[in-house]
Every structure is written in C-alpha cells, then in structure tokens.
Amino acid sequence: MKIITYNVNGIRSAISKNWMEWLLAANPDVVCLQEIKAHPDQLQELNLLEQMGYEHYWYPAQKKGYSGTAILTKITPKHVEYGCGHCDYDFEGRMVRADFDNGVSVMSSYFPSGSSGDLRQDFKYRFLEDFQSYIDSLKVEHPKLVISGDYNICHKPVDIHNPKSNANSSGFLPQEREWFDNFVNSGFIDSFRFFNEDPHHYTWWSFRAGARKKNLGWRIDYNMVSEELRPHLKRAQILCDAVHSDHCPVLLELSL
Numbered sequence: 001m002k003i004i005t006y007n008v009n010g011i012r013s014a015i016s017k018n019w020m021e022w023l024l025a026a027n028p029d030v031v032c033l034q035e036i037k038a039h040p041d042q043l044q045e046l047n048l049l050e051q052m053g054y055e056h057y058w059y060p061a062q063k064k065g066y067s068g069t070a071i072l073t074k075i076t077p078k079h080v081e082y083g084c085g086h087c088d089y090d091f092e093g094r095m096v097r098a099d100f101d102n103g104v105s106v107m108s109s110y111f112p113s114g115s116s117g118d119l120r121q122d123f124k125y126r127f128l129e130d131f132q133s134y135i136d137s138l139k140v141e142h143p144k145l146v147i148s149g150d151y152n153i154c155h156k157p158v159d160i161h162n163p164k165s166n167a168n169s170s171g172f173l174p175q176e177r178e179w180f181d182n183f184v185n186s187g188f189i190d191s192f193r194f195f196n197e198d199p200h201h202y203t204w205w206s207f208r209a210g211a212r213k214k215n216l217g218w219r220i221d222y223n224m225v226s227e228e229l230r231p232h233l234k235r236a237q238i239l240c241d242a243v244h245s246d247h248c249p250v251l252l253e254l255s256l
Contacts, residue, residue: 001256002253006242007035007150009246010037011043012037013037022244032106034108037066057098069094071097084130084134094112107145107147108149111150151220184224191236191252192222223250
C-alpha cells in the first residue's frame, strides 16, 4: 500500500505546475492532500483523476480559498469520515479519513499554524489537545491508523535547518514539541525517522531568500503510523524533487 501526503498549497495552483503528470508517474494507491484551497466544483480535472483510477473525497473549508483536505484513492474505502465532530476544526476542513477492508485507516490532516499571532497559536494549542483526545478514542476502533499530513510542527532539532534561531518560532516551540513527544508516546511511529535518522531532510521551505535552493527548510509533513502497523513498514521517503508547492510530498509504503 503506497501512500503519499502532500500539502499542495492550492490544488489549482499545483495542477497549473503539471501536478497531474507528476501524480500519474508517482502512481500512489492513496494520496492525502492538505491546503487544497478549493471546492471540487471548481476543478475541471476530476474526470482525469477518475480516468487515472482515483476515487476522490474532498473536505474543503467553509471559507473559500483557505485550508481544506482531501483523499484520492485507487482502493475503494468501506467508509469515509469527514471531520472530527468539532465545529471549529470541521469549519476549516482540517481532516478526512478513509477506512479500508484491509483494516488500515488513513487520515489526511492539516494542523493549524500559529505563525500569524497569539490568537491562532492559542487555537493551535486547543487543536493539539482535542486532536490527541480524538485519536485516543479513534485508535480503539481503528488500531491500524495512518495519520498523514501537515502537522505544522518540527519535532526535533534535526528537523529544522536552524534550531537555535527558531527556538521561539511557531512550529518549533517547546510546548508544540512536547505535544509531539506525547503523541509518539501514545503509540505512534514517525515513519520517515523509522528508516532515516540523517539530518537535512525537510518538507517545507520559505519562498523567500532562495531557501529551497539552499535547503534551509523545516520537516513538518509526516506519515505517522500506529504501533500496530510497525511490522508492515516497508519504505518511507521525502520526495523533495516535486516542486508544485512550498511543501514537497512524503511517501510511505506498507507491506500488507
């Protein structure tokens, strides 16, 4: 089972940069998208996706041109769950989940950013607390869980190009990183780090000052898997050559 997570920073923008051709070549079974910034009725390419074998499930934000998640899949899910039942997060289209007959459930999630100020940082902290509670309950019913997406947090110093100068930056704050520690300890594996502990692997770069060319990045996009899937981990890779967004896609392969 080949899963890719990708914050496309606007699906229409990504499509204009040959994203569909990239998808055809990458050929994942399941694609988790974040920051789609569009409603499906704004997309003319849905027939092309279907011709490529993908069913598509969209969960846009109520606010147009903002946030939103989606799942594309070549494997028909037995159930698709939109949102988590919390209106503040569901209003922004923060998560959608597909449950499959093989017992695996895959969630596309887009965690809030706190970089715009204290109000959104407080919103982010509330989200993190509520998300943990939601996942604790969800794992009881769906123990083989993959939570893919943009977490907007660098977990460890190795995950950010300059940890000292970013010590007070949203996305690398002590409270955020402590939440990530606790999330892992609640029964999740960082699939990329399971295979690769090397530094200088990032998934997001600022558009400013040639950051991507210099590889001055942050690793904030993850495929986190529940401990029950540990025996099935086959491969994980950051696909940094894909340039349709300020993020790049991250691959996970499970052997089921």
